Amino acid sequence: MPHQNERQLDPAIALSALDEATPRDPHRQFALKHEDCFMVTDAHGDVRGVGDGFFRNDTRVLSLLRLTVDGQVPSLLGASLSQDNILFTANLTNRTSRGPGNEETPQGVVHIQRTRLLWQDRMYERIALSNYWGRTVRLRLRIEFGADFRDMFEVRGTHRSKRGRFLDADIAEGTVTYAYEGLDGVLRKSVISFSARPETLSAGAIEFAIEIAPRGREKLFIEVGGEPTSPGRESFRAAAARARYAMRSKRRHGATVFSSGRVFNDWLTRARADIALLTTELETGPYPYAGIPWFSTAFGRDGVISAMQMLWLNPALALGVLSFLAQHQSTETSAFSDSEPGKIMHETRKGEMAVLRELPFGRYYGGVDTTPLYLYLAAAYIERTADAEYLERNWESLCAAASWMEQVGRRDPHGFVTYKRGADSGLSNQGWKDSWDSVFHADGRIPPGPIALVEAQGYVFGAYQGLAALAKRRGEADLAKRWRKLAERMRAAVEDHFWMEELGTYALAIDGNGEKCAVRTSNAGHLLYVGLPSAERAARVAEQLLGARFNSGWGVRTLADDEVPFNPMSYHNGSIWPHDTAICAAGLANYKERDSVVKLMSGMFEAAVHFQMRLPELFCGFTRSPGEAPVAYPVACLPQAWSAGSMFMLMQACLGIRVDGWRGEINIDRPRLPIGIDNLTVRRLAVGKAQVDLHFQRVGDRVVCYLDERHEGLAPLIVRS
Known part of the structure; x- marks a missing residue:
């Protein structure tokens, strides 16, 4: 390789x-x-x-x-x-x-x-x-x-x-x-x-x-x-x-989900078992290793996204990820390891080649989005759990990560957080699509750096928003105001410089010459996840993602099928990644597209059935045909943590569930059940110090939600139909 x-x-x-x-x-x-x-x-x-x-x-x-x-x-x-x-x-x-x-x-x-x-x-x-x-x-x-x-x-x-x-x-x-x-x-x-x-x-x-x-x-x-x-x-x-x-013992951690569908429950069970299998108990707590065989180690981005997928059910996983990444946060500048003070680790390895520094991956920081994702997860974890002790203990690390984002943003005329690898041994592309050919112009040209990825700017926006809320809670009004201002500045810059009116979506990236990579990719769906776009533009992105150019019938392709570099058998340029589909679905749910989320979850469930209930790291992006199974990618990791966790992110998007730890509330927004499921129970959902059983039931064309009588009065339940 x-x-x-x-x-x-x-x-x-x-x-x-x-x-x-x-x-x-x-x-x-x-x-x-x-x-x-x-x-x-x-x-x-x-x-x-x-x-x-x-x-x-x-x-x-x-x-x-x-x-x-x-x-x-x-x-x-x-x-x-x-x-x-x-x-x-x-x-x-x-x-x-x-x-x-x-x-x-x-x-x-x-x-x-x-x-x-x-x-x-x-x-x-x-x-x-x-x-x-x-x-x-x-x-x-x-x-x-x-x-x-x-x-x-x-x-x-x-x-x-x-x-x-x-x-x-x-x-x-x-x-x-x-x-x-x-x-x-x-x-x-x-x-x-x-x-x-x-x-x-x-x-x-x-x-x-x-x-x-x-x-x-x-x-x-x-x-x-x-x-x-x-x-x-x-x-x-x-x-x-x-x-x-x-x-x-691992599988007992956090809440569990049980439905009226026997085969659907098999998927739930396998996905939960795969998360447990890949979760390794480190000194800092549980950490989901990325996948077997190639990535059975701690990856920053993969760990954060897997923890986000499981946060509503098992916040302890997020705490373990955050603690490990804080412990390994960079304090030095190194071109070889792509590190700078405050930056969050991308990957760690223990083998002979890493120890000898034949490759930089012993402790490598070449991920442009890992640091904002770390901050985004920290803010979400604190909102979910009201863990004030963690906030105080980790405040210095959060501020150091924010400082790194600000410093990198000052290097770009628009304030974008960009990347360009420090040494030839590092990754040429440093977003989640990190293969060498995954960032390109519409004619297939590889763009010069530094590269500003669209989803990375979205994560920076979300990180600043979360930081502002945390600063306000700590009584630091000036700092909260500054971070809110940076978040809004990033929102405006993305809307001004990434939006492509003629294509109805956002550009994949902006290269070092200021030229847009004017291709339609699933990356734009990640902006919906953090809530950056206006409602009008979000609707147009949703239309793209749900259309036949992206939606294969099994899931969302990483690239529209009429773009020049499209190849359904490629690693990043037209394949289907379950975690990517789940993030897009969660973004659609943020903009009231919950019925579309149900359809995406149905396609992913049916794909899982063909893969013996275990979704691989990725699979080929061929259009679904009657009677045919999804086509496997020949060297995908299996199991993969964020593929297993995608099931739970899709489920949360369907149910419209959010736990407010500070208020001790469970908020349910226009809940939907997966196709073919008439009732579903979330057992032992932690809300503050209480644990509740939450029931969803289909009644006609509506889904009703209620708490088990045993838990009445322990946690407010707010349902919007």
Whole structure:
């Protein structure tokens, strides 16, 4: 992958680079995660060594894991993840073969079940073989394995001219230890341990001669970690119990939603489980890692948007994100890391290449919108929770972030917050569409910097508005007045310089020469989310987003389909990103387009059904056709936090719900229910110190809302029909 395009993995490059054995379809891969470890395999449970593997702290510690029976790959019956995302199970069966005794075993008489989980930097696997033949079966089970200790960026395609030193594999009874001493001086180990005595064991494979009586069952246990262990039934069950308990604890955080639709509830459950899976408990609190496999780390923008999506249900997630980002707020200027004092982090990595600064992403600040989004989230969190203690404790950080916005705004004649990367190793584009070709003119030209992105200015507007409200609450009237003035100045500048009357929308960006990137993109929908446009112009943007050029039937495309660079198979120029559709939908709801939000949510739900209830990072922007499924993007992350969270942002936009923490009120504005749902309950919604159950019910062509009688008087409910 080109270093200047850290976020994108272009499918054409990816597919040409990978061999035919490599899994390419994210919706046919299976991911497990615990804290800073994750594992991606194919449906057989195999790791084949290019884009998959077992990763620990951005290093691949298991690059090969392949099971064969009598020299053949077993037939796949099916594969699945448990509802709580803890266990991966592959169900396989044998092919016709001759085993150790040269006796023929017919196809389909041995059931092979691989069950796997991750817990505390270790992979646990149980292989159970059940004989359904009337005779004793003798099989030769072979497992190939390996550890290449490649950095995540190497796995993604970055070439390194030099690597560290591999130590000779240490082979003991039932255990193989791999070790690699990196150029950073760190010794990394991967120890593969087996529960049974093998027939043969080498540095790359192990073989077992297995005999299974009629109706009998044999089990083999495997563990992969940093130290040797003694795998077995007890350690497997103990790890599974602890992992499930920890996941249950995560999923209990915040309010939950339950509806009258069984399949719709499956989507709710999967989305909530994916958020819990990706949420890592850091010293500063919970943080939703962006996605698996490429972005299983803390990203600033992704974390903020995921927290915004979940804020109405689980404010604790926002607090964890805000606390982590404040702790890593920049205090220095560096062209290499694109940092300046007050700026909020874009990304952090722990791998060898990041430590050696071969790439800037160890702690990288190249995101133009992350800082205003941080401020926007902080203001929304405080409004939602009335957390005055957080406001006082974090005021200095908020002011430093605001100071950065003001300083950058002074560099532009119109006060826009712009970006231009400080070093060639950084990101060339620094908004959420951060691939190298995602910002362009109508004729396809790549614009010169510094670039002012339209949605980034919207976030700056929203940040100043939120800051003004916070300053007023602290009794700092002059500061509140100044920030309100900056917000209105930004509103006027965007309306004056980004609006394109002839196209009925806002330009994607303004380049370093002051020329508009006059293309129609979904970015304009983000302005609706922060409430910047006038009602008249918002209506025209809404008309664009809901029209056939943008709305594919599954969701909102990132680019109108008649623009020159449009490509439905691209990463950013015509694909559909669920979080982008959700932000646009929330913006439409701000301007009373709630019925349109219901339709967008319906399309996204139907897409989720085709993706086994798990929305990927993105999918292709082809127009929906009767009887056809949405087309997957070949190297999308799955699961992805802000894709899972998009469900809850869409739900909030439908219900029109907002919690005012300072007043202790629940405000419901013209609620709608998703298509096919007649009633819905939000359970344990926190309002101040109270928790309430909130019910929505369809009555004719209206939706009524009421509190459970148990909570009457604990929190005012204000409903506008």
